[in-house]
Amino acid sequence: MRQIFHKMHGLGNDFVVFDARDAAIAITPQRARAIADRHFGVGCDQLILIEPSDVAAARMRIWNADGGEVESCGNATRCAAILLGDGTTLETMGGILDLSVTDGGASVDMGAPRFDWDAVPLAYAMDTRALPLAWDGVETITPPIALSVGNPHVILFVPDTDALDIEALGRPIEHDPIFPERVNVNFATIESRTRIRLRVWERGSGATLACGTGACATAVAAIRSGRAESGVTVALPGGELVIDWQPGGTIRMTGPATHVFSGELDLAAFPA
Numbered sequence: 257m258r259q260i261f262h263k264m265h266g267l268g269n270d271f272v273v274f275d276a277r278d279a280a281i282a283i284t285p286q287r288a289r290a291i292a293d294r295h296f297g298v299g300c301d302q303l304i305l306i307e308p309s310d311v312a313a314a315r316m317r318i319w320n321a322d323g324g325e326v327e328s329c330g331n332a333t334r335c336a337a338i339l340l341g342d343g344t345t346l347e348t349m350g351g352i353l354d355l356s357v358t359d360g361g362a363s364v365d366m367g368a369p370r371f372d373w374d375a376v377p378l379a380y381a382m383d384t385r386a387l388p389l390a391w392d393g394v395e396t397i398t399p400p401i402a403l404s405v406g407n408p409h410v411i412l413f414v415p416d417t418d419a420l421d422i423e424a425l426g427r428p429i430e431h432d433p434i435f436p437e438r439v440n441v442n443f444a445t446i447e448s449r450t451r452i453r454l455r456v457w458e459r460g461s462g463a464t465l466a467c468g469t470g471a472c473a474t475a476v477a478a479i480r481s482g483r484a485e486s487g488v489t490v491a492l493p494g495g496e497l498v499i500d501w502q503p504g505g506t507i508r509m510t511g512p513a514t515h516v517f518s519g520e521l522d523l524a525a526f527p528a
């Protein structure tokens with residue numbers, strides 16, 4: 257059962273992308289995990305399946321490297337834009353997104369952020385603008401902030417994100433029972449009103465070179481709390497994204513997307 261796939265990335269956050277618009281492709285959590293394995297599979301942070309949709313030009317499904325299916329992926333959305341073409345829409349579990357192709361990448365309307373505790377979700381009611389929580393080893397300049405951009409995020413504004421060992425800090429926060437669906441953990445440093453440095457520990461994939469939804473969530477948290485303004489550049493280890501958001505509106509994310517190569521794999525070699 258030979259199957260064509262595309263290896264793509266957004267700022268080094270890498271994907272194995274299957275286009276199943278013409279013929280169905282069976283992806284299970286076990287199969288996604290096996291293909292994502294960097295030693296025994298193809299290797300990627302997320303596996304992406306593009307399928308037909310009744311409500312948009314296509315539907316995108318996303319599996320993390322651990323095999324968990326999730327709602328949203330900003331970097332993969334830009335990759336889908338360059339595959340599908342300019343001016344299309346994409347159905348995701350996180351909402352229906354508008355895609356535009358730009359020179360070298362894409363600009364995407366990622367929808368409106370949600371701030372209610374049960375939309376993140378958190379385990380019980382609390383003010384998501386200032387969580388009464390702290391984790392060992394992370395000194396923050398403000399209380400942690402939680403929000404959903406289709407998927408769950410916590411944002412920790414820290415004095416210097418590059419000084420942190422996020423490999424050690426990320427996992428316990430991701431798995432804290434306060435986040436019943438686990439969480440993507442953003443370690444952010446505000447450099448100016450228009451520039452934020454960010455490193456992300458992703459739920460189900462660990463530390464990645466970039467997280468598009470993390471950049472959106474962090475920019476929204478910074479703008480909403482008066483620390484940054486719309487049009488903010490978010491600098492991640494893999495490169496930069498520009499995030500536009502006005503309170504009450506939807507989030508626009510603009511940045512690169514790259515098709516690296518197309519290949520063929522034997523799907524039957526991976527557990528169904």
Ligand SMILES: N[C@@H](CCC[C@H](N)C(=O)O)C(=O)O
Pocket residue numbers: 269301302320326327328329330331332407408440458459460461464466467468469470
């Ligand atoms: N890399 C992504 C986010 C992928 C999903 C995330 N790990 C989750 O579990 O919600 C991005 O670019 O947004």
